[in-house]
Amino acid sequence: MDAPRADGAARLPLTDLTDAEVTAAVVACGGKPFQARQVLHWLWRHGVDDYAQMGNVPAQLRTALAERHPLRGATVAKADLADDGTEKLLLRLRDAETVECVVIPDGERTTLCVSTQVGCPVACIFCASGMAGVKRNLTAGEIVEQVLVARRRLGAARRLTNLVVMGMGEPLLNLDALLPALQRIHDADGIDMGARRITVSTSGYPRQMERFAAADPAYNLAVSLHAADDALRRELVPTSSAPVREIVEAAHRYFGRKGREVTYEVVLLEGRNDRPQDAVAMVEVLGALPCTVNLIPWNPVEELAAARGLRRPAKARVDAFADALRRGGLNVTVRRQRGADRSAACGQLRLRAAAAPPAG
Ligand code: SAH
Ligand code: SF4
Numbered sequence: 001m002d003a004p005r006a007d008g009a010a011r012l013p014l015t016d017l018t019d020a021e022v023t024a025a026v027v028a029c030g031g032k033p034f035q036a037r038q039v040l041h042w043l044w045r046h047g048v049d050d051y052a053q054m055g056n057v058p059a060q061l062r063t064a065l066a067e068r069h070p071l072r073g074a075t076v077a078k079a080d081l082a083d084d085g086t087e088k089l090l091l092r093l094r095d096a097e098t099v100e101c102v103v104i105p106d107g108e109r110t111t112l113c114v115s116t117q118v119g120c121p122v123a124c125i126f127c128a129s130g131m132a133g134v135k136r137n138l139t140a141g142e143i144v145e146q147v148l149v150a151r152r153r154l155g156a157a158r159r160l161t162n163l164v165v166m167g168m169g170e171p172l173l174n175l176d177a178l179l180p181a182l183q184r185i186h187d188a189d190g191i192d193m194g195a196r197r198i199t200v201s202t203s204g205y206p207r208q209m210e211r212f213a214a215a216d217p218a219y220n221l222a223v224s225l226h227a228a229d230d231a232l233r234r235e236l237v238p239t240s241s242a243p244v245r246e247i248v249e250a251a252h253r254y255f256g257r258k259g260r261e262v263t264y265e266v267v268l269l270e271g272r273n274d275r276p277q278d279a280v281a282m283v284e285v286l287g288a289l290p291c292t293v294n295l296i297p298w299n300p301v302e303e304l305a306a307a308r309g310l311r312r313p314a315k316a317r318v319d320a321f322a323d324a325l326r327r328g329g330l331n332v333t334v335r336r337q338r339g340a341d342r343s344a345a346c347g348q349l350r351l352r353a354a355a356a357p358p359a360g
Contacts, residue, residue, distance in 0.1 A: 013073035013094070014043055014065070015148070016141030018180075029064035031057075039065070044190035047148045074145045079153075089149060093118070093142060097135055099168055101146040103153065103160075110154065111162040114146040116178055117169025122203050124226075124237050126267055126310055128301045129168040137174040143181035147191055163193060165200040166222070172200070172208035179215050186217060195219050201265065206242050206250035218258035222294070223251045225264045227273045228285040236273065244285060252289060267296045270313040274321050283328030292331040295322055 009021045017025065022043075023036040035057060042054040051062040051071055077098060078090035085105040090098050099115040118135035120127070146167075151160050163185060165171045171178050182198060185191045199220035202209065212221065227233040230243050251262040264286060268274045286293065298312045305311065313321075322332045 010068070012069060013141055013145075014039075014069045014071050015073060015145050016139050017069065025065060025068055026061065029061055029068065031061045031065075035061060041189070043071070044184065044187070045192075047151050047191075049148070049152060072145055072148070073139075073141055074149065076149060087153065089146075089153070091146065091149065093138075099138065099142070099146075101150060101167055103150050105158060109161050110158045111164055112147060112150045112160055113164045113166050114143060115167030115169050116143060116165060116171040116174045120169045121173065122170050122237060122239050124203065124224075124267075125308055126236070126269060126298055126301070126304060128304070131301075131303070134169070137177055138169070140177040140181040140184070143177060144184045144191075147185055151191075160193070162197045163199070164222075165198075170203055170205070172202045172205045172212060175208060175211055179212075182219060199263075203237055204240060204242055204247040204250075206246045209247075209250040209254060213254045213257045218260055220260055220263070221251065221254050221258075222263040222265055223247060224267070225282075226266055227278060228281040229278070232273060232278070236267075236269075248285060248289070251291075255290060262291050264291055264293045265296055266293060267298050268313050268318055268321060269298050270311040270317060272310070274313045274317050276320075276324060279321050279324035279328070282325060283330065286330060287328045292333060293325055294333045294335060295325075296335045 009017050009025070014022065014025075019036070019040060022040055023033050026036040026039060027033065038057055039054060042048045042057070046053070048054060049072055051057075051066045054062055073094045074091040076089055077092040080088040082088075087103045088100060089103070090100050092098050097118045099118055101115060102113040104111045104113065115138065117137050119132055120130040121134040123130040123133070147160065147163065154160060165178070165182075178200070182200075185193050185198065186195055195217040199222055200212065201222040201224060202212075203224045209221070209223075212219075224237075225233070225244070225247065226236045228244055233244055234240065251264075254260070255262055266273070266282070282293070295318060297315075297318050298310065300310070300312050318334060322334055325332045
């Protein structure tokens with residue numbers, strides 16, 4: 001990986017160091033470079049959360065390393081387990097900020113949904129994550145740690161099979177951390193998850209989509225479109241300046257370059273973007289493209305429902321919208337509601353934690 005950073009990596013958690021920095025730290029602690037490989041193996045392959053578990057690393061080296069670098073940066077502050085096995089985890093970071101990730105078991109599959117920012121700058125009108133703006137980007141280590149924590153909690157019982165970058169934050173506005181984090185997650189010497197099992201969701205930044213397309217390997221891309229009409233989309237995603245046409249063109253180029261069909265996500269809000277004319281507009285824009293449209297009936301966020309008059313559409317409206325798209329030749333899926341949605345949709349666990357009186 002990269003060369004050690006010029007300002008040194010003092011006190012950073014080991015998860016935030018590049019391989020070269022881990023080697024430099026091991027050598028500075030009196031160890032040999034091959035021992036760095038062992039440390040990295042324990043950290044990423046086995047996902048140990050304590051230096052004491054690094055069996056073949058001499059105790060003296062472990063102690064010296066631990067003095068310089070905590071092994072991890074995040075701790076689990078809260079865990080919410082739903083009846084269907086979905087578990088929402090609130091992680092406390094080193095600066096006491098919190099982010100959430102969700103483990104979703106589903107048959108043979110177990111998917112983890114990770115966050116990339118504390119809050120979100122995009123401020124979609126229906127989303128809890130964007131309600132208080134963005135506090136900061138997550139580091140690459142903080143993104144990968146969500147995977148380590150999830151794997152640890154699943155233990156031997158279930159293997160983590162899929163990753164969706166659909167938690168808090170806009171992933172493509174934090175590409176500098178996202179790309180190395182995904183590399184770690186994909187790396188055969190590390191977590192070893194196939195790129196086909198990794199999906200990144202964006203609210204649509206064409207330039208950043210190009211940069212994402214240039215990175216190897218080919219991850220899946222999901223684009224949160226919500227509306228095919230520019231004026232309506234600006235109402236729903238007020239900070240977005242890119243016209244729908246540019247977003248769709250960038251997504252299509254992604255397909256051309258990577259051979260991966262793009263999924264468009266549409267959060268449906270009653271009377272706002274689920275009307276017959278909204279379906280017609282969507283067919284006009286997407287109808288001829290190889291893609292899938294994933295309809296997501298809005299998970300109500302109490303504060304937003306009250307303040308903005310937003311409503312989740314009834315099933316009949318969702319079905320009618322889906323049928324109209326299908327008649328227009330589109331592949332359509334409708335997202336089922338999962339435990340995590342019922343107990344708290346994306347960004348809401350953090351919201352509740354912030355609103356709750358301090359413990360004790
Ligand atoms: N910022 C990125 C990824 C995180 S949001 C993006 O917007 O794509 C992941 C998905 O959850 C997006 O499609 C988003 O529109 C959707 N979402 C956010 N809040 C929601 C809610 N309350 N109900 C249903 N879907 C929601
Ligand atoms: Fe940010 Fe995505 Fe939420 Fe929009 S939907 S505010 S982009 S996290």
